[in-house]
Each structure stands twice: as C-alpha cells, then as structure tokens.
Amino acid sequence: MIDRQSGMLTSLGSRIPMTSLIQTLAVAEYLNFRHAANALGVAQSSVSARVKTLEEDLGILLFERHARGVRLTEAGRQFIERIAAGIDQLDHAVKTAGMAASGECGRLRIGVHALIPCSFLADLLAGYREDHPGIDIEITEGTARDTVTQLRADRLDVVFVAGSPELPDCHSRRIWAEPLVAALPDRHRLADQLAVTWADLAGETFLVRSGGTGPQAYDHIVLRLAGRWPTSSIQRFDVERSTLLSMVGQGFGITIAGAATTLLPTSGVVFLPFADEPEPVPFSAVWSPYNRSAALHNLLTLASDMGRPGSGGLISPAIRPGHSA
Structure with missing residues (x-):
C-alpha cells in the first residue's frame, strides 16, 4: 500500500x-x-x-x-x-x-575463582537466586586474569577475585574478606601448633594451582618468603582445589588458602592461621562501568549488604587451630 x-x-x-x-x-x-x-x-x-x-x-x-x-x-x-x-x-x-x-528476568554471567559450599560467595548466589528467581545465572571458573579478560570482552557481567584490584577501565568494590590459613599434612612437624608464622614455613615445598587463585597464591608466597633462609620451592599443578588438598594430605607439600577452604571435606590436612599476616585477604567484585544491567545492580547491592561489618560478610568461617577438616 x-x-x-x-x-x-x-x-x-x-x-x-x-x-x-x-x-x-x-x-x-x-x-x-x-x-x-x-x-x-x-x-x-x-x-x-x-x-x-x-x-x-x-x-x-x-x-x-x-x-x-x-x-x-x-x-x-x-x-x-x-x-x-x-x-x-x-x-x-x-x-x-x-x-x-527492573532486574527480575534475564541472565547474569559471573566469573569466580571457586564456589565452595557454605562460603560467602555461595551464600551470596543462593540469596540472589531466591530473591530473583527469574534471572538465569551462568558461572565461569577461572583465574583472575582469565575472568577479567572475559569481562573486558563482554562475555561476563561481573567477576569475583581475590585482592583489591585497581583497574583503570573497570569498577571494583571490596565485598568480603577471609583470614589466610596454611594447609599442612596432619603429620607435619607444625601440625600441633596453634598458629604458624612465615618464618616457620621457610624451606617448605609449597603447592599451588595453575588456575583459580593459584597465581595470586604464588605471588603472595614469593612476597612473604623473599630473602628468607632456607629457600622454599613452589610447585604448580593444573588440578582442582580438592585434588591439591589431597596432595597436601599425602605429604607432597603444603599450601595456603582463604579460610573458606576449611569448609571443604578433606582428610589428612590441618588448617592453621598465620600469626604474622597483617590483615585478612580481601575479595572484590569487578565489573564494567558501561554495564547498566539492573540484574547486576541488584547483585552488587545484595553483596554490599551482606558484606557490611556485622552482617557476616567480613567474618570468615571459624578456624580451629590444628583441626583436621
């Protein structure tokens, strides 16, 4: 017409x-x-x-x-x-x-370093799914570098990483924190102590993962043991977190982790707090400043609410020195 x-x-x-x-x-x-x-x-x-x-x-x-x-x-x-x-x-x-x-339907693509049952991050996602059942959540696990790369390529909406990254092209916000713990075989010479220091661990063989928070754990170990004697060795393994803890239990070496790791079922391993770590390990949310998703906004709001002091976000799982998980 x-x-x-x-x-x-x-x-x-x-x-x-x-x-x-x-x-x-x-x-x-x-x-x-x-x-x-x-x-x-x-x-x-x-x-x-x-x-x-x-x-x-x-x-x-x-x-x-x-x-x-x-x-x-x-x-x-x-x-x-x-x-x-x-x-x-x-x-x-x-x-x-x-x-x-309004953020009541759609999808949210989230990058994580790990998703441990009963951890802060697991509780956050469970609470979000309960509040917003119409949102489809897609989870990708990887290193901080990998997930941030995917975020920049618009393949993820938000990533949760260890530390407080300062990225000029991204927004970030500290959400929760966990004390750092040392994971040792239950037969280790230090297993009966109430806590350990970095000096105690000089000369030990450290095991770290290639993925997840492994690269950040590697850098932290190098930073804390620089100049100490005897020198320590750090071995990388392309394995899952549970496999690495199993290797610790079998005597391959020791490792470090955030306190949420103590929630995993593990045998032959003790988790000891550090007496000389200045502060807990922070964990942050990172997202693009151009992402206007209401679903993302709702997640960040809930994360901030849960992460406020007194709400449980900055209180990590209880660590009983010498406790075998």
Whole structure:
C-alpha cells in the first residue's frame, strides 16, 4: 500500500491504531457493541465507529450485525485469532522488557575463582537466586586474569577475585574478606601448633594451582618468603582445589588458602592461621562501568549488604587451630 505523504510502500498493519484492535477484540469477545463499550469504559458510538473504519481499511467484513448483537464472519474469525495472538505477544514483550529493566528476568554471567559450599560467595548466589528467581545465572571458573579478560570482552557481567584490584577501565568494590590459613599434612612437624608464622614455613615445598587463585597464591608466597633462609620451592599443578588438598594430605607439600577452604571435606590436612599476616585477604567484585544491567545492580547491592561489618560478610568461617577438616 502506498503512503500518500511519502509515496513509499507501507503495510496497512503498521497504520492501524492499537485502540481499534483492542476495541475490535472486545466486540469479538462479547459479540455485542454495547457490552464491549461498557467493559472498556467508552462510548458505544466510539466502538462502532472504530470497528467500521477498520473494516473499511481492511476491505473485509469482520462482523455480521443483527438485532441482538453481532457474530464473526469467517474472515473476522481468522483476523481475530491472529490479532489476539499478536496482542498477547506484545503484552508479553512489554512485561518482559519491564521485568528486565527492573532486574527480575534475564541472565547474569559471573566469573569466580571457586564456589565452595557454605562460603560467602555461595551464600551470596543462593540469596540472589531466591530473591530473583527469574534471572538465569551462568558461572565461569577461572583465574583472575582469565575472568577479567572475559569481562573486558563482554562475555561476563561481573567477576569475583581475590585482592583489591585497581583497574583503570573497570569498577571494583571490596565485598568480603577471609583470614589466610596454611594447609599442612596432619603429620607435619607444625601440625600441633596453634598458629604458624612465615618464618616457620621457610624451606617448605609449597603447592599451588595453575588456575583459580593459584597465581595470586604464588605471588603472595614469593612476597612473604623473599630473602628468607632456607629457600622454599613452589610447585604448580593444573588440578582442582580438592585434588591439591589431597596432595597436601599425602605429604607432597603444603599450601595456603582463604579460610573458606576449611569448609571443604578433606582428610589428612590441618588448617592453621598465620600469626604474622597483617590483615585478612580481601575479595572484590569487578565489573564494567558501561554495564547498566539492573540484574547486576541488584547483585552488587545484595553483596554490599551482606558484606557490611556485622552482617557476616567480613567474618570468615571459624578456624580451629590444628583441626583436621
């Protein structure tokens, strides 16, 4: 159909007022102009005029009029069925868009270093899923470097990393903290102590993972043992956290970890706090300043609420010196 003003080919459907369609659907439901007008809260003459105009524009008789009301023609029935489906889809689209704008539906892509049951991060995600069941959560595990790279490539919405990174192109916020612990074989010479110092561990063989927080653990060990004698060795393994702890229990060496690691089921291992670590290990959320997702905003709000002092976010799992998990 040619638009008279622009001279361009346009579709008739794009020029039909939504009000006309809604009033036509009401007439089809009630099969009576007066009853349809009453249900819509408008004048009967308005409904009659709009339906008539629509029929003229379509060149189709939608209703057969009679004394007690109307009935749909076959063409009208076909038209109404498809228009009703279209209106339902439009209504669904509007509701879905509104829910997405408020963070009640959609997806959230999260990068983590690990997800330990009963840890702060696990509790955070459980609470978020309970509050926002319409959000699909996708979790990717990796090193801080890997997950931040994916964040910058817009493949993740937020990542949780150890430390307090200062990235010029990203926002970050400290969320929770955990004391650092040393994981030793239960047969180790220091296993019966209440705590350890870095000097106690000089000369030990340290095991770290290639993934997860392994690279950060490696750097921290090097920093703390620099210049100490005897020198320590650090061995990297491309294994899961549970496998690394199993290796500790079998006497391959020792490792360090955040206190949440003590929640994992492990045999042959003791976890001891450090007497000379100045402060707990912070864990931060990192996200793009261009990400305006309401779902992300809701997660960060919940994380900040849970991470406030007194809310449990900065209180790590209890560590009983010499306790074998």
